[in-house]
Amino acid sequence: MQVNENFEPVIVAFCCNWCSYAGADLSGTNRLNYPSNVKIIRVPCSCRVNPMFILRAFQKGADGVILCGCHPGDCHYTSGNYFTRRRITLLYSMLDFLGIERNRTRLEWVSAAEGAKFAAVMNQFVEDVKKLGPNRRLEDLRCRKQ
């Protein structure tokens, strides 16, 4: 596939309030760079993200969706992220089964202390999605910009 050098993907990152969102904040206060392509949506816990949110993000123009939560065992609500892990594994597997490029979806555990990890994860994810080009398989034509 031809890679468009100028393609700037839209990335939606769902971040749980207690760890990953704080991690993103830390990454900011430490002046670490992460791409402006990443649009963060704060959720109370990673398990607040229902599969519809992820599909909606793709519908409305995301080229990649990443979900971030506290490390397993550290969820503010004790076990939320364990449920997230099963759900999201099955959902991503289903998207893959339908032929949606598997690198458009990701899940990472980022703690409040991991500002550097947050930046690294986002940089890597943006790179990976860039390689894939725009989301065409799970887009809604009516929402396409330009």
Next chain:
Amino acid sequence: MQEAMIKRAKELLADGTVNRVMGWKRGEFSYDITPAVFETAEELDAEFVCDDLTQANVSKYLIKESRKEGKILALLKPCDTYSFNQLVKEHRIIRENVYVIGIPGGPKIDIEKIKAKEISGILSVKNEDYTLKIETIYGTETMPYYEAISGKCENCKSKKHVVFDELIGEDGDVLESNRFEMVEKLENMTAQERYDFWRDQLSKCIRCNACRNVCPACTCENCVFDNPKSGIDNKAAADSFEENMFHIIRAFHVAGRCTDCGECSRVCPQNIPLHLLNRKFIKDINSLYGEYQAGADTTSRAPLNDYSTDDCEPSIVHERGVE
């Protein structure tokens, strides 16, 4: 068998064990067998049918029926007992209000497979020693029984009744089936091929909602797809995204609860192989979280209501199989 069922149903009505019978009767066409409730012996004699064409799983009807006055008799094939059990587990069916008779399963005959042989004007279908004798307005046709076997019976997973109060006929065993064959085949295709396969299939969907309406796992009082704010309520999809969304979300909602009863694929007027989506989830659940058969019992925790601290990470999806 049909005679035995009518006889026993009449006895149970007469001795007051039940006041209604959940069964089937003929619809507009003689081969259109549809679920029906009977209240008297006369009605049973006149209309009750349970033959080779009787495929419908009646468990979903029992959600409402089990909330009415008195007990109802339900005749359940082995596969239907899984759906029934699952609904009992989810507190949807009130078990005490249903008297369950386990009846033999298929293989059942699918009228669509007969019509697909360009046999039309069908008046009746009879099974004579595993040859189907089909009376039509143009004369009599025959075809081998096994060529008309219903899709949902092709990969039968169990002849065992997981719940019953009594049986008519014999109980069987859980079977070894190769029901994941097609899922595996798809998994081994490239992402582009899978995408093309599903586009071909899902673009046929007319959003009649029959799959949802028949599904014994889809029992929500208010379905997301009826929400006028969803933008996709009860209308034909305007974009491929909506087709994907409906099918991904519906399959996801029944993941871990779908018993693989096959009703969704059976009723789809567009012949979309919906069971492949459900079986993909079942296969993943079995391989990632341990063998699980929804409806097999009423006490175990459903895989998506459960977790283990050493579950795999979602990245496993990225690591295995074909990209």
